[in-house]
Amino acid sequence: MSDIALAVIGGTGLYKLANLQDVETVQPDTRFGAPSGPIRIGTIGGHRVAFLARHGEGHSLPPHKINYRANLAALQGLGATRVLALNTVGGITERFGPRVLACPDQLIDYTWGRISTICEEPGTEVLHVDFGEPYTRSLRAQVVTAAERAGVALVAVGCYGATQGPRLETRAEIARMRRDGCDLVGMTGMPEAGLARELGLDYACLAIVANWAAGAGPDPDEVITLQDVLDNVAAASAGLPALLSAL
Ligand code: HPA
16 A cells, blocks of 8 residues: 555644545554554545644643654555654744744754664664755655645745753743754654654654744743644644645
């Protein structure tokens, strides 16, 4: 079975794809265990698309408890070779304010204690995959072109900083991340991107900015609320169906 044109992994606030039609549900198991929840397979514009909610459809899994390996292996087992990761993020630098969509081209990993390789089990071949360019260039280019064709505004670059969570960051942590070169901050970008590379999957991130990261916005004392996050994700996702159809 290799006819899945695209697999989509949804993040916070993105638990289903509005324009997925003729949906069937599968619950595969993998050599790494069970994925976060059921995988919905349907069609968009005649192409088969698989969708998985990264945190579970009821958002029951915190970022450090997600079985990233099982999620990717399950999608790959269904025949997917291209994965578009939807990641809800905070914005750090000027171009990345709330409701901006971005397709980052770099990342920095600040997570710890997560299983971040498929070479974990004794006896498995040790891989040292190239990760200089962490997102697949051709898939990123397709995302950027799809956004243009769909008339959806998208910042086509950016550096994603992956933090451990589930708490949000301190202002000092965000200031440090800005100095490091991060434009965006999220909790689920790694180890997912690295595992996708190890598994040989094409992988790109479509980041949805839900809020200014701590201290990064015009009001440095602003408190980030879940309601703001969800409202901004909902608003910023309005163009997603058109973008996915174009993709
Ligand atoms: N920090 C980390 N992850 C996030 C944020 C944030 O500010 N907003 C949405 N996901």
